[in-house]
Amino acid sequence: MIIYFRGCVVREKLKYISDATETILKRAGIDFTILTNETCCGSILMRTGFKDDAKEVMKDTLKKLEEFITKDDKILVSCAGCYNTLKNDYNELFGVNLDVIHTSELISQLISDGKLLVKKIPNKVTYHDPCHLGRHSSLYEEPREAIMEICTLVEMDRNRENSRCCGAGSGVRSAYPDTALLVAQRRIEDAEDTKAELIVTACSFCILNLQNALKHRMNELSDDTVDVNKSSINKVLDISELILMGLEDEKIGN
Amino acid sequence: MNRSFRTLRERRDKIIEDERTIQLQERVKNIRAYSIKNMDLLIEKVVKNFEKNGVEVILAEKSEDALDALYSIVKDESIIAKSKSNTAGEIGLSEFLEDKGVQVVETDLGDRIVQLDPDSNPSHPIGPASHLRMDDIVKIISNEFNIDIKPEPRAILDIIKQDVLLKLAKCNIGITGANSVAADDGSVITVHNEGNINLVSMLDIHIIIVGIDKLVETIEDAVSVVKLETIFASGKTVPAYMNVISSHSKTADIEKILLDGMYGPRRVVVILLDNGRKQAIKKGGECLLCIGCGSCIVTCPIYNEIGNEFGYKRYLGGRGVVLSSFIDGNQSCFDSGLFTCTLCGLCTNKCPVGIKTNNLIKNLRNDSVDLNIIIDEHKSIKDRIKKKGSPFKQ
Numbered sequence: 001m002i003i004y005f006r007g008c009v010v011r012e013k014l015k016y017i018s019d020a021t022e023t024i025l026k027r028a029g030i031d032f033t034i035l036t037n038e039t040c041c042g043s044i045l046m047r048t049g050f051k052d053d054a055k056e057v058m059k060d061t062l063k064k065l066e067e068f069i070t071k072d073d074k075i076l077v078s079c080a081g082c083y084n085t086l087k088n089d090y091n092e093l094f095g096v097n098l099d100v101i102h103t104s105e106l107i108s109q110l111i112s113d114g115k116l117l118v119k120k121i122p123n124k125v126t127y128h129d130p131c132h133l134g135r136h137s138s139l140y141e142e143p144r145e146a147i148m149e150i151c152t153l154v155e156m157d158r159n160r161e162n163s164r165c166c167g168a169g170s171g172v173r174s175a176y177p178d179t180a181l182l183v184a185q186r187r188i189e190d191a192e193d194t195k196a197e198l199i200v201t202a203c204s205f206c207i208l209n210l211q212n213a214l215k216h217r218m219n220e221l222s223d224d225t226v227d228v229n230k231s232s233i234n235k236v237l238d239i240s241e242l243i244l245m246g247l248e249d250e251k252i253g254n
Numbered sequence: 255m256n257r258s259f260r261t262l263r264e265r266r267d268k269i270i271e272d273e274r275t276i277q278l279q280e281r282v283k284n285i286r287a288y289s290i291k292n293m294d295l296l297i298e299k300v301v302k303n304f305e306k307n308g309v310e311v312i313l314a315e316k317s318e319d320a321l322d323a324l325y326s327i328v329k330d331e332s333i334i335a336k337s338k339s340n341t342a343g344e345i346g347l348s349e350f351l352e353d354k355g356v357q358v359v360e361t362d363l364g365d366r367i368v369q370l371d372p373d374s375n376p377s378h379p380i381g382p383a384s385h386l387r388m389d390d391i392v393k394i395i396s397n398e399f400n401i402d403i404k405p406e407p408r409a410i411l412d413i414i415k416q417d418v419l420l421k422l423a424k425c426n427i428g429i430t431g432a433n434s435v436a437a438d439d440g441s442v443i444t445v446h447n448e449g450n451i452n453l454v455s456m457l458d459i460h461i462i463i464v465g466i467d468k469l470v471e472t473i474e475d476a477v478s479v480v481k482l483e484t485i486f487a488s489g490k491t492v493p494a495y496m497n498v499i500s501s502h503s504k505t506a507d508i509e510k511i512l513l514d515g516m517y518g519p520r521r522v523v524v525i526l527l528d529n530g531r532k533q534a535i536k537k538g539g540e541c542l543l544c545i546g547c548g549s550c551i552v553t554c555p556i557y558n559e560i561g562n563e564f565g566y567k568r569y570l571g572g573r574g575v576v577l578s579s580f581i582d583g584n585q586s587c588f589d590s591g592l593f594t595c596t597l598c599g600l601c602t603n604k605c606p607v608g609i610k611t612n613n614l615i616k617n618l619r620n621d622s623v624d625l626n627i628i629i630d631e632h633k634s635i636k637d638r639i640k641k642k643g644s645p646f647k648q
């Protein structure tokens with residue numbers, strides 16, 4: 001069975017991502033449960049220097065997970081940070097091998113197994129590799145395979161292991177919001193260079209930061225009468241939302 | 255800066271995939287790892303071999319020791335010449351000498367421009383003026399020399415060159431850094447493109463200030479290191495100049511009588527600086543594997559936006575942040591940008607010697623929090639997570 005660990009950003013800020021994910025799972029006939037009493041994966045604490053607090057929180061989360069899951073269960077995550085932490089850091093710290101799967105991996109599997117039927121949509125999208133999923137977990141191709149099943153993928157100049165970070169991670173967005181915004185704006189420019197209409201990514205934290213940058217970019221451009229239509233990008237989407245666009249009779253839950 | 259960095263990245267990306275580069279990279283990784291492991295032995299050997307070659311050598315434990323040693327040599331001068339050196343920047347050499355009334359002439363074009371600009375600091379180890387645009391530079395120069403010049407690179411070069419050469423003629427002492435030091439041979443290698451080190455190192459006394467982390471075993475190793483550095487720094491296999499210096503200038507052409515200082519310096523003095531490096535080695539020494547190519551800051555998303563605010567003195571970016579903890583302690587490390595890093599790992603991805611800067615930074619954050627040197631907002635987030643399982647306010 002699939003145990004869905006939504007992560008704090010999806011749970012509290014981007015609920016439409018879990019809605020989209022649930023719709024997809026139901027459509028594919030997947031047996032799943034949402035971990036309703038989920039706690040923090042510990043990623044933020046670990047990466048902002050609170051190692052003892054991180055361990056405490058992580059142990060607690062691990063206990064909850066272990067109470068809930070049986071050995072055939074997979075833990076499904078939407079957030080790249082949760083993925084890297086549950087899969088790699090828990091292994092390093094506690095020696096456990098949690099069977100973690102990211103939504104992009106699952107979706108790509110479901111499509112290739114014929115369990116999820118999607119129709120082509122006309123959009124041109126570019127994919128932003130989240131650091132936690134790409135460089136830190138070497139998961140590059142699955143999200144791309146899923147995207148290419150439903151639309152045209154155009155790569156940014158800096159992609160895969162060379163992908164520019166969105167600028168939010170490891171406490172930078174909370175400590176230095178201006179810097180986080182600058183980096184994300186640069187990533188939006190990278191995406192604009194591809195002439196894609198949508199940025200698709202696989203990390204809820206990247207989405208928050210890139211959306212913020214895109215909003216600023218739009219405001220900037222609407223002030224500039226000469227160049228009104230310069231930005232080709234009109235949305236930042238989670239991969240689950242993109243797939244939803246390809247499911248017949250489904251609206252984007254945004 | 256972003257534009258200069260992009261050109262650099264594109265040129266470099268091709269050559270670093272070359273089979274020969276990959277082999278060289280493996281060799282240099284081993285050379286550097288050996289050095290870090292055998293530092294005490296290398297120091298012992300280099301002192302012996304420098305002395306054998308007639309090079310004076312001074313071991314400086316702290317910045318102040320290096321500055322004192324240096325001052326005892328330059329104290330009677332009113333002006334001295336210098337080439338680019340991160341180690342000189344580390345000990346605050348120029349500020350120290352200017353304070354003592356000794357004028358310091360930077361001879362690298364970019365550094366000279368930055369030196370004339372009251373508002374800026376170097377932004378890349380090889381391209382220190384890459385954050386300045388032509389118009390800024392023209393403004394800096396017109397202010398300094400009180401003239402109108404064309405916004406044209408050649409015009410800028412000519413005026414700086416003329417001025418530096420005039421000043422060099424008044425200097426008796428030249429100070430340079432070193433890119434690599436061969437302990438078994440007692441030799442120093444310097445790398446440059448402008449030819450300025452040829453001039454600076456030919457003055458009456460040549461002082462070389464260098465960190466002990468630059469030590470390797472042999473000249474062959476030293477050449478490998480600087481070649482790899484050049485490849486990753488500039489995308490070319492060789493710089494214009496690699497100087498190997500193993501002695502002062504001398505001749506015995508008149509009745510076999512040894513005379514010092516024919517065309518080159520009468521004295522060569524090497525100041526070998528520890529300044530926390532041995533401490534760093536005790537903690538693994540990973541950050542000292544660095545060959546100073548600057549590759550990590552070219553790809554760093556944070557550095558690309560905020561520039562040399564992220565880093566420590568001339569040690570730019572995350573690697574500088576790590577080094578600062580050993581040179582100057584945890585508060586300085588915090589101030590250099592310990593928490594400005596997203597731990598994205600791009601620096602690690604393109605480091606020729608495989609330094610995992612993002613991991614080092616992550617570990618230093620633990621030390622910092624233990625000392626209560628923290629970001630307040632992070633503490634609030636921590637408290638919320640522990641209290642209600644979520645980082646968010648509402």
Ligand code: SF4
Nearest residue numbers: 544545547548550605
């Ligand atoms: S840390 Fe690595 S990439 Fe950065 S300057 Fe040193 S050798 Fe180059």
